[in-house]
Amino acid sequence: MIRIYRALLRLYPSSFRQEFADEMTAIFTQRGAGSGMLRRLGLLLAAVPEVLANAAPLHWELLRQDLAYTVRSLRRAPLFAATVVIVTALGVGANTAAFSVADFVLVQPLPFRDPESVVRLCAGPREGGGWGCNNLLAPAAYRDYKEQTSSFEVLGAFARGAVNLVGGSEPLRLAATQLTPEVFPALGVPPLLGSFVGGGAGAAPDARTAVLSYGLWQTRFGGDPGVLGRTVSLDGEPHVVVGVMPQTFYFPTRDVQLWTPLVVAEEAFGDPFNNYLEAVGRLREAVTFEEAATDLSGVLERLRRDRPDVYEQLAARDQGGVSFFRIGDEYSPRFRLMLQALVGASLCILVLACANLANLMLARAGARERELAVRAALGAGKERLIRQMITENAALVLVGGAAGVLVGVVGVPLLALLVPPTLPIASRPGIDLRVLAVAAFFTALTGLGFGLAPALRAGGRAALGALRTGVRSSGGPQRGYRAALVSVQVAASVVLLVSCGLLVRAVLRVQAVDPGFRSEGVLTLQTVLPKPEYLSLASREPFYREVLTRVRALPGVEAAAYTSGLPMVMTGGITQVVLPGQEVRPGGENNVSRRYVTPQLFAAFGVPLLAGRDLEDSDAQDSANVAVVSESFARRYWPANQAVGQSFLFQNRLHTVVGVVGDMKVRGLERVSEPQMYLPASGVPEGFISAYDLKDLVIRASVPPTSLLPAVRGVIRDVDPEQPISDVRTLSELLASQTAPRRAQVRVLAALAVVALLLAGVGIHGLLAFTVAQRQREIGVRLALGAEPAGIARRVAWDGVRLVLIGAVPGLLVAYWAAHSIRSMLFGVPRADPATIGVAVGLCVFTALIGASVPALRAVRVSPLTVIQAE
Amino acid sequence: MRTHDNAVQAKLPLPPATFHILVALSAGDRHGYGIIQDVEARTEGALRLSAGTLYRTIQRLLDEGLIMEPPKSSAPREDPRRRYYRITKLGTAVVRADAERLAQMVSLAKGAGLLAGAS
Numbered sequence: 001m002i003r004i005y006r007a008l009l010r011l012y013p014s015s016f017r018q019e020f021a022d023e024m025t026a027i028f029t030q031r032g033a034g035s036g037m038l039r040r041l042g043l044l045l046a047a048v049p050e051v052l053a054n055a056a057p058l059h060w061e062l063l064r065q066d067l068a069y070t071v072r073s074l075r076r077a078p079l080f081a082a083t084v085v086i087v088t089a090l091g092v093g094a095n096t097a098a099f100s101v102a103d104f105v106l107v108q109p110l111p112f113r114d115p116e117s118v119v120r121l122c123a124g125p126r127e128g129g130g131w132g133c134n135n136l137l138a139p140a141a142y143r144d145y146k147e148q149t150s151s152f153e154v155l156g157a158f159a160r161g162a163v164n165l166v167g168g169s170e171p172l173r174l175a176a177t178q179l180t181p182e183v184f185p186a187l188g189v190p191p192l193l194g195s196f197v198g199g200g201a202g203a204a205p206d207a208r209t210a211v212l213s214y215g216l217w218q219t220r221f222g223g224d225p226g227v228l229g230r231t232v233s234l235d236g237e238p239h240v241v242v243g244v245m246p247q248t249f250y251f252p253t254r255d256v257q258l259w260t261p262l263v264v265a266e267e268a269f270g271d272p273f274n275n276y277l278e279a280v281g282r283l284r285e286a287v288t289f290e291e292a293a294t295d296l297s298g299v300l301e302r303l304r305r306d307r308p309d310v311y312e313q314l315a316a317r318d319q320g321g322v323s324f325f326r327i328g329d330e331y332s333p334r335f336r337l338m339l340q341a342l343v344g345a346s347l348c349i350l351v352l353a354c355a356n357l358a359n360l361m362l363a364r365a366g367a368r369e370r371e372l373a374v375r376a377a378l379g380a381g382k383e384r385l386i387r388q389m390i391t392e393n394a395a396l397v398l399v400g401g402a403a404g405v406l407v408g409v410v411g412v413p414l415l416a417l418l419v420p421p422t423l424p425i426a427s428r429p430g431i432d433l434r435v436l437a438v439a440a441f442f443t444a445l446t447g448l449g450f451g452l453a454p455a456l457r458a459g460g461r462a463a464l465g466a467l468r469t470g471v472r473s474s475g476g477p478q479r480g481y482r483a484a485l486v487s488v489q490v491a492a493s494v495v496l497l498v499s500c501g502l503l504v505r506a507v508l509r510v511q512a513v514d515p516g517f518r519s520e521g522v523l524t525l526q527t528v529l530p531k532p533e534y535l536s537l538a539s540r541e542p543f544y545r546e547v548l549t550r551v552r553a554l555p556g557v558e559a560a561a562y563t564s565g566l567p568m569v570m571t572g573g574i575t576q577v578v579l580p581g582q583e584v585r586p587g588g589e590n591n592v593s594r595r596y597v598t599p600q601l602f603a604a605f606g607v608p609l610l611a612g613r614d615l616e617d618s619d620a621q622d623s624a625n626v627a628v629v630s631e632s633f634a635r636r637y638w639p640a641n642q643a644v645g646q647s648f649l650f651q652n653r654l655h656t657v658v659g660v661v662g663d664m665k666v667r668g669l670e671r672v673s674e675p676q677m678y679l680p681a682s683g684v685p686e687g688f689i690s691a692y693d694l695k696d697l698v699i700r701a702s703v704p705p706t707s708l709l710p711a712v713r714g715v716i717r718d719v720d721p722e723q724p725i726s727d728v729r730t731l732s733e734l735l736a737s738q739t740a741p742r743r744a745q746v747r748v749l750a751a752l753a754v755v756a757l758l759l760a761g762v763g764i765h766g767l768l769a770f771t772v773a774q775r776q777r778e779i780g781v782r783l784a785l786g787a788e789p790a791g792i793a794r795r796v797a798w799d800g801v802r803l804v805l806i807g808a809v810p811g812l813l814v815a816y817w818a819a820h821s822i823r824s825m826l827f828g829v830p831r832a833d834p835a836t837i838g839v840a841v842g843l844c845v846f847t848a849l850i851g852a853s854v855p856a857l858r859a860v861r862v863s864p865l866t867v868i869q870a871e
Numbered sequence: 872m873r874t875h876d877n878a879v880q881a882k883l884p885l886p887p888a889t890f891h892i893l894v895a896l897s898a899g900d901r902h903g904y905g906i907i908q909d910v911e912a913r914t915e916g917a918l919r920l921s922a923g924t925l926y927r928t929i930q931r932l933l934d935e936g937l938i939m940e941p942p943k944s945s946a947p948r949e950d951p952r953r954r955y956y957r958i959t960k961l962g963t964a965v966v967r968a969d970a971e972r973l974a975q976m977v978s979l980a981k982g983a984g985l986l987a988g989a990s
Contacts, residue, residue, distance in 0.1 A: 012923075020903075020926040023954055027904045027922045047921075054923030 001040050002029060008047060011055045013062050014383040066391035073392065077364070081396060083762065084360055088400025088447065090755055091353025092439040093407020098346035099435035100408070101415040102339045110328055111248045113188025114282075118327040119292065121145065121155075121279035123314070136572065137322075138275040139264045141314065145279070145322075148299040151292035155281035156182030159262055160252065164530045164724045165220075166233040173528065173726035174216070175255045176234075178262035186282040187251060194228045194243035207263045210234060211243040213250075216257040234260065235530030236722075252278070268687075272310040276691055280327065293324050316576070316584050334825065338745050341822050342415065345496055345752045350439065352492040354446040355485045356759050361393070361447065362482055363766050390448060397447040401440045408436065415748060479774075482767050483803060489760040490807025490844055491814065496753040497840035498815035499822065503749060505836060506827040507742045515735055516664035517567065518606030522731035523705035524566060527716060527723055528695045537684060541620075543719055544681065544694055548598060550715045556703035559603035562694040564596040564684070567666040568738055569727075573691065574674060577650045579637055592633060593666045593674040594650075596684045596692050602628075602661050604698040605731075612644035612659030619658075620682040625650075628659040633675035650677070669738045670827060698731075705730050742825075757847050760807075764800050765851035772796060772855040776862055784864035793856040800852035804844045812837060878961070882935070885969045888928050891918060893937065893958060893966035900941060902953035903929070929956060937962035 005028050009021050028047070032040040074081040109115045123137050137145075137157070146155045158179040165172040184196040196211065210232060212221070221227045231238045239260060250256065268274060283292055300322065304311040372385060527547075534540045544562050551560045565573055575594040576584055584590045599615050602608075610631055619626050627650075634643035634657070647654045667673040684692050701708055709728065716723055772779070779792055819831040829836075885893070895901060895909040907920045932938045933956075941957045958966070980986050 016926070016930060019930065023903045024922040024926060026953065027907065027925075030904050047923075050921040050923050054921070054927050058927060 001032070001044060005044060005047060008044075008051050011051050013055070013058050013387075015062075015381060016058055018381065062387065063391060066388050067395065069388060070392040070395050074396070077367075080360065080364055084357065084396045084447070085400040085403055087353050087356045087360070087759065088397055088443045089403035089407050090759075091350050091357075091443050092401050092404025092436070093411055094346045094349045094752065094755075095439040096404065096408035096436045097411030097415050098342050099439075100412055102343045103435065106336060106339055111189070111250075112327065115328055116289075116326065117153075117283040118187060119152075119281050119283060119289065119324060120327050121281065121296075121322055121324050123275060123322055136275040137277045137279060138272050138314075139277060140269045140272045140310075141275070142277050142279055143269060144303060145296065145299060148302070149292075149295050151284055151287045151295045152281040153284045154182040154186045155279055156180040156186050157262060157264075157277040157279050158183055158252065159276050159278070160256075162528060162726070163234045163258065163260070164236070164528065164722075165258075166236065166722055166724075172220075173526070173724040174257045175253075176258040176260060177252060177256050178260050180262050180264075183251075183280055186280050187249075188282065189246065189249050191243040192246040193225060194241070196243060207261050208237065208239050209242045209261060210239040211245060211259040212241060213245055213257040213259075214247040217244045234258070236533045237530075252280075272314065274685075289326060296322065296324055313576075313584055316590070335741075337822060337825055338741070341499065341818075341825070342745070342748060344818060345499065345749055348492040348496050349752055349756060350442060352489050352756050352759050354442060355488040355492070356763055357443065357446045358449070359482055359485045359489075359763050359766060362485075363770055366770060393447045394444070397444045400447075401443065404439070404443075405436065479767075479771065482770070483806075486760070486763045486767050486803050487807035487810075489756075489763045490804050490848075491811035493753070493756040493760045493844060493847075494808050494811025494840055495815045495818060496749065496756045497843060498812065498836055499818050500746065500749040500753045501836035501840055502819055502826055502829050502831070502833060503742070503746050503822075505829045505833060506825060507739055507746055509827050509829060510669050510739050510742065513665065513669045515567070515669060516607060516662050517731065519731040519735045521701055521705055522604065522606070523699045523701065523708055523712070524727070524729055524731060524734065525697050525709075525712070525725050526695050526727040527697060527725055529693065529723070535686075537682065537686060540693070541681070543723075544598065546719045547697070547715055548600075550718075551697070551699060551712055552600075554708060554711050554715070556701045556708060557699055558702055559600040559700045561601035561604045561698050562598045562681070563601055563696050563698060564692045564694055566696045566698070566734065567664045568668045568734060569696075571667045571671075575650065575677070577648045577655075577677065579648055580654065591674045592629075593676045594692070595676065595678050596681050596694060597678045598681055598694065601678070601698065604700040605664070606700065607664060608662045610660045610662060611641065612657065614659060615678065615680050619680040625653055625655040625683070626658045626680065627655045628661055628678040629657050630661055630663045630676040632663050633677060634660045636675055655679070669735075696727075757843060760844065761847040761851045763851075764803055764848050765854065767803070768796055768800055768852050768855035769858070771799065772859045775859075779859050779862045780864045780866070783862060789860040793860050796856040796859050797849060797852045800848035801845055804841070804848045808841050808844060812841075815840075879964050879968050882937075882965050883969050883972060885965070886928075887918070888920060888924055889932065890966065890969055891920070892925070892928055892932070893962055896938060896956060896958040897963065897966060900955045900957045902955050904953075906956070932956075932962070937965055 112118050142157050158177050163176045227241050230241050573594050574591050576590040638646050643657050643660050647656050665673050891910045895906045938956045
């Protein structure tokens, strides 16, 4: 019983306990003396609230004293306080931001019901670099898969596109997606208002309906709940609004604002190569993803066996069939890697911040040894000093942590720029509180752990020594720890610098890739002609002719042309061609990129004409099928320089090559592009699907291209006042967007690397300053004995450089490993790129020299006289 | 002794526990349990100090110089192992001033007819 009471007394502050615990125990014993067990138990129970009530104000009083003392002592060391706060803030903030974004994108389930069961299906492989689907499904193939598989609760199809929304001020071009009635149920998200397009699976969809995104509902319709039942004009067709989706719903990508029913015309099933669909489905309950994949590949095999005419060809074009994946794996593996690299970098910063904190605390411990020794000598108990230290460090770390939250709040939106818009999630992740807690825990642990060192030493004998001699006696072991900590910082910096350097090299390498066109001075914009108003080729032709004629007449315009797709924007449109008498070979060997264009396109793009001639307006009228092909196309099928005049089969019709032009990187700078084939606009397939319609206007100008925009807008308005203009950009912007994610990532990494370098520099400086101060006497004696000041300065500087070299070795090893894990982002830059490693280590040495300069100067200025007099 | 008066006045009014502890010590040196028993007897069991409250108050009174710990040898003790406390001159002045303050307030209340036995 007494023991329990004594244990209870431990709730009091130790100073109070030491003073009065014995007396209080005696009173407890006396009170309970001679009474029964039950009464003593009652006394003990009554003591619990009493102890709590009395201990709390005692603790509070001590905390108040300690905080007041903390404020006083930190006011004397503002630089130290500021550094601790900044280091903590960076460590906590960078990690919170990086992990919040990574968690939001990589870990959090997508906002669909049971997202693990939602799967996607499209044609062609998803390339190793992770670029999503290569190709789309034809309606016939989609129907075959849907009918013959048994793993799906529902399987629906959708087609990405855009519509012109007319009404209101300006005609608006919106990203829209057409979907079959199965798609919304497959995703399992109920509408906010109204119902789904088509009224659910099974029912025949009414093509004249539309479902709005929350964003469109808010911006265009003011969030009016009465929007249901209203009619909007999409591509000139009236559509009734039947539903509004919730704010968190995005599909298939973030920018889609409108959904309309997808109605596949019966004749579309007739052409197994007319592919424009993607599929999304929900797995049946108790069917695993793997079982569904097996089911699907079984169906594919059977189809290839039963209908080789279609499915062998499809397999050849799509390089082996279909891609089947969970919707959560939709974003590219590249992107996952990018975020993982970011997380790794922020972990480096955390290690660095902790090492730096430890170092700062140890340095301060050295500086305060005397002060603490004095307080200990004046009767302050060891526990009391420890308590004081804890309060002091906790206060610092708390302020730093709060600042870290701010850094995180600022950092998350910046890092969120790395989230590509092609994900079905919101663009703005929030701060993750769990992450914040973990980062705060580590920094607090470091701060407190190392902050306690001086108080622990204060009670020891060394402290008494410090008091007696008046000399900072902390010696070898502490310097050893600190040197190790500095080396850790250098190592972390080297990792960041090398990784960042490799990625910078990769960006430069990507930027150095020749896109095949000259991007300067080119304006591009899109006019998608709505159907059915412009359903027939004949109805569209006057629009293009009129616009091109008038744009070419504008002052400053050198060339203008329409194309069915810009390079790097429209990466699909893959078709197969063969030479007469040959078979399609498997493995995509006959794949070419197919574009319909008007004359002057090559002049507008600045693509060289290597042989033959450009397409001409007369080609469109001639019944003969002609084509311009790219150099790689010509090389694939014919001996050098003999392509012009040769023929090939495309869609079972003979086409004659009239010209050869340079290759363009149609798939993007970092990908292998198919050879290109350019056909006259008269060949565009008829129908509602507009993938091959002419829509991109390309204008090369001798004046700044954007200055032409008002005039071009005027021309288009004159030709058709209801025609919206979208996707206005220069070709240079388009090219820059190719490397935008890389550059964003490099910027973030570079910022972290600079921070790391700065912290490491501070660490090196701190350690050397400490060493010099400690060796003052030795240096003084040496100088008195005739040592060269320059030699002493060199020694101090060498100390700094040595720290760098020691840290660089493990740093380089980790960097080599890190580079291995991001190798797919390096675009062929070697992991052990000597230039990058050289620059990284060089920067560290340079930082070390700067950090060493002040201590070295101080060492040289040591006056032998003063030091020896002090003895 | 203007400053002394000020020092005394600054400590008023005393919290009840403090008042009772000082009153108990006015009668002579006591150890902790002795104080508790004395207060309990004087108040006829109405106030029973807990050990925590007692020593928290004692710590403060020691800090403020209202009581002191007499040297061990200064007086004979019934239990020499226990710690005894003694009221200081300042402590006596403070508790007296508080008692006077209370008396004044009592007579004010009586004058207003709030208390039985009004004079």
